[in-house]
Amino acid sequence: MKKIEVVAAIIAHNKKILCTQRGPAKFEYISGKYEFPGGKVESGETNEGALVREISEELGLNVAVEGHYLTVSHAYPDFAIVMHSYVCTTESVEGMALTEHVDHRWLSPAELSVLDWAAADVPIVEKLQNEPNEFF
Numbered sequence: 001m002k003k004i005e006v007v008a009a010i011i012a013h014n015k016k017i018l019c020t021q022r023g024p025a026k027f028e029y030i031s032g033k034y035e036f037p038g039g040k041v042e043s044g045e046t047n048e049g050a051l052v053r054e055i056s057e058e059l060g061l062n063v064a065v066e067g068h069y070l071t072v073s074h075a076y077p078d079f080a081i082v083m084h085s086y087v088c089t090t091e092s093v094e095g096m097a098l099t100e101h102v103d104h105r106w107l108s109p110a111e112l113s114v115l116d117w118a119a120a121d122v123p124i125v126e127k128l129q130n131e132p133n134e135f136f
Protein backbone atom coordinates (compact mmCIF):
# COMPACT_ATOMS: atom_id res chain seq x y z
CA MET A 1 0.00 0.00 0.00
CA LYS A 2 1.21 3.51 -0.81
CA LYS A 3 2.56 5.26 2.26
CA ILE A 4 2.84 9.04 2.53
CA GLU A 5 4.41 11.28 5.11
CA VAL A 6 2.52 14.44 5.98
CA VAL A 7 3.06 17.39 8.30
CA ALA A 8 0.13 19.26 9.82
CA ALA A 9 -0.09 22.54 11.74
CA ILE A 10 -2.16 23.10 14.85
CA ILE A 11 -2.20 26.88 14.55
CA ALA A 12 -3.06 28.60 17.82
CA HIS A 13 -4.22 32.21 17.95
CA ASN A 14 -6.11 33.91 20.81
CA LYS A 15 -6.54 30.48 22.45
CA LYS A 16 -8.36 29.10 19.38
CA ILE A 17 -7.22 26.50 16.85
CA LEU A 18 -7.47 26.84 13.09
CA CYS A 19 -9.50 24.07 11.42
CA THR A 20 -9.62 23.91 7.62
CA GLN A 21 -12.00 22.04 5.35
CA ARG A 22 -10.96 20.15 2.21
CA GLY A 23 -13.04 20.57 -0.91
CA PRO A 24 -14.19 17.68 -3.12
CA ALA A 25 -11.45 15.02 -3.34
CA LYS A 26 -10.83 11.76 -5.15
CA PHE A 27 -11.59 9.64 -2.08
CA GLU A 28 -14.92 10.16 -0.30
CA TYR A 29 -13.35 9.53 3.11
CA ILE A 30 -11.19 12.66 2.60
CA SER A 31 -13.66 14.79 0.65
CA GLY A 32 -15.11 17.69 2.63
CA LYS A 33 -13.39 16.64 5.84
CA TYR A 34 -11.83 19.06 8.30
CA GLU A 35 -8.10 18.77 8.85
CA PHE A 36 -5.10 20.66 10.15
CA PRO A 37 -3.49 22.50 7.23
CA GLY A 38 -0.23 21.13 5.89
CA GLY A 39 0.90 18.63 3.29
CA LYS A 40 3.61 16.33 2.08
CA VAL A 41 7.25 16.82 2.96
CA GLU A 42 9.38 17.34 -0.15
CA SER A 43 12.81 15.80 -0.55
CA GLY A 44 15.50 17.82 1.17
CA GLU A 45 13.03 19.54 3.49
CA THR A 46 12.80 19.26 7.24
CA ASN A 47 9.34 18.68 8.72
CA GLU A 48 9.35 22.19 10.16
CA GLY A 49 10.49 23.72 6.86
CA ALA A 50 7.77 21.88 4.94
CA LEU A 51 5.16 23.09 7.39
CA VAL A 52 6.18 26.75 7.15
CA ARG A 53 6.13 26.47 3.33
CA GLU A 54 2.76 24.72 3.17
CA ILE A 55 1.07 27.18 5.52
CA SER A 56 2.41 30.10 3.56
CA GLU A 57 1.16 28.56 0.28
CA GLU A 58 -2.24 27.42 1.56
CA LEU A 59 -3.16 30.28 3.87
CA GLY A 60 -0.74 33.16 3.32
CA LEU A 61 0.22 32.96 6.99
CA ASN A 62 3.68 33.22 8.46
CA VAL A 63 3.87 30.70 11.30
CA ALA A 64 6.44 29.85 13.94
CA VAL A 65 6.70 26.15 14.77
CA GLU A 66 6.57 25.88 18.58
CA GLY A 67 7.02 22.14 18.91
CA HIS A 68 6.04 18.61 17.94
CA TYR A 69 2.58 17.59 19.20
CA LEU A 70 1.65 14.06 18.06
CA THR A 71 2.56 11.66 15.25
CA VAL A 72 -0.30 9.51 13.98
CA SER A 73 -0.18 6.50 11.66
CA HIS A 74 -3.42 5.74 9.87
CA ALA A 75 -4.36 3.34 7.08
CA TYR A 76 -7.07 4.60 4.73
CA PRO A 77 -8.57 2.08 2.29
CA ASP A 78 -6.27 3.24 -0.55
CA PHE A 79 -3.14 4.57 1.18
CA ALA A 80 -1.49 4.89 4.55
CA ILE A 81 -0.27 8.09 6.14
CA VAL A 82 2.15 9.00 8.84
CA MET A 83 1.21 12.47 9.99
CA HIS A 84 3.40 14.61 12.23
CA SER A 85 1.52 17.45 13.90
CA TYR A 86 3.14 20.54 15.36
CA VAL A 87 1.82 23.40 17.45
CA CYS A 88 2.36 26.66 15.57
CA THR A 89 1.72 30.30 16.39
CA THR A 90 1.36 33.37 14.23
CA GLU A 91 1.67 37.02 15.17
CA SER A 92 -1.13 38.10 12.88
CA VAL A 93 -3.94 36.45 10.95
CA GLU A 94 -4.65 39.61 9.00
CA GLY A 95 -4.58 38.94 5.29
CA MET A 96 -5.15 35.21 5.69
CA ALA A 97 -6.47 33.78 2.41
CA LEU A 98 -7.45 30.18 1.72
CA THR A 99 -5.99 28.93 -1.56
CA GLU A 100 -6.82 25.22 -1.18
CA HIS A 101 -9.52 24.87 1.45
CA VAL A 102 -13.23 25.65 1.18
CA ASP A 103 -13.88 26.75 4.77
CA HIS A 104 -12.10 27.52 8.00
CA ARG A 105 -13.08 27.83 11.66
CA TRP A 106 -11.26 29.06 14.74
CA LEU A 107 -12.41 26.80 17.58
CA SER A 108 -11.51 26.11 21.19
CA PRO A 109 -10.44 22.52 21.99
CA ALA A 110 -13.89 21.76 23.48
CA GLU A 111 -15.59 22.86 20.26
CA LEU A 112 -13.50 20.70 17.89
CA SER A 113 -15.85 17.74 17.99
CA VAL A 114 -18.62 19.65 16.17
CA LEU A 115 -16.62 19.15 12.94
CA ASP A 116 -16.35 16.10 10.69
CA TRP A 117 -12.60 15.35 10.87
CA ALA A 118 -10.48 13.18 8.57
CA ALA A 119 -10.03 9.86 10.39
CA ALA A 120 -6.28 10.32 10.80
CA ASP A 121 -6.91 13.55 12.72
CA VAL A 122 -9.14 12.06 15.41
CA PRO A 123 -6.30 11.10 17.82
CA ILE A 124 -4.96 14.67 17.56
CA VAL A 125 -8.41 16.15 18.23
CA GLU A 126 -8.80 13.85 21.24
CA LYS A 127 -5.44 14.82 22.67
CA LEU A 128 -6.28 18.51 22.19
CA GLN A 129 -9.50 18.00 24.12
CA ASN A 130 -8.00 15.94 26.91
CA GLU A 131 -4.69 17.64 27.64
CA PRO A 132 -4.42 21.29 28.64
CA ASN A 133 -1.84 23.29 26.73
CA GLU A 134 -0.35 26.75 27.19
CA PHE A 135 -1.34 27.75 23.64
CA PHE A 136 -5.09 27.04 23.59
Ligand SMILES: Nc1nc2c([nH]c(=O)n2[C@H]2C[C@H](O)[C@@H](COP(=O)(O)OP(=O)(O)OP(=O)(O)O)O2)c(=O)[nH]1
Residues within 6 Å of the ligand: 006, 007, 008, 030, 034, 035, 036, 037, 038, 039, 040, 081, 083, 118, 119, 120, 121
Ligand atom coordinates in the same frame (compact mmCIF):
# COMPACT_ATOMS: atom_id res chain seq x y z
N1 LIG B 1 -2.62 18.36 5.34
C1 LIG B 1 -3.30 17.41 5.92
N2 LIG B 1 -3.53 16.24 5.26
C2 LIG B 1 -4.23 15.32 5.90
C3 LIG B 1 -4.72 15.51 7.21
N3 LIG B 1 -5.39 14.39 7.58
C4 LIG B 1 -5.34 13.52 6.54
O1 LIG B 1 -5.84 12.40 6.49
N4 LIG B 1 -4.62 14.09 5.51
C5 LIG B 1 -4.34 13.43 4.25
C6 LIG B 1 -5.06 14.05 3.10
C7 LIG B 1 -4.11 13.85 1.94
O2 LIG B 1 -4.36 12.58 1.37
C8 LIG B 1 -2.75 13.85 2.59
C9 LIG B 1 -2.07 15.20 2.50
O3 LIG B 1 -1.56 15.41 1.30
P1 LIG B 1 -1.57 16.82 0.58
O4 LIG B 1 -2.33 17.84 1.36
O5 LIG B 1 -0.20 17.14 0.16
O6 LIG B 1 -2.29 16.53 -0.64
P2 LIG B 1 -3.30 16.00 -1.65
O7 LIG B 1 -3.29 14.54 -1.59
O8 LIG B 1 -4.59 16.72 -1.45
O9 LIG B 1 -2.67 16.55 -2.93
P3 LIG B 1 -1.56 16.31 -3.94
O10 LIG B 1 -0.43 17.13 -3.48
O11 LIG B 1 -1.30 14.82 -3.95
O12 LIG B 1 -2.18 16.79 -5.17
O13 LIG B 1 -2.97 13.53 3.95
C10 LIG B 1 -4.46 16.72 7.89
O14 LIG B 1 -4.87 16.98 9.03
N5 LIG B 1 -3.75 17.64 7.20
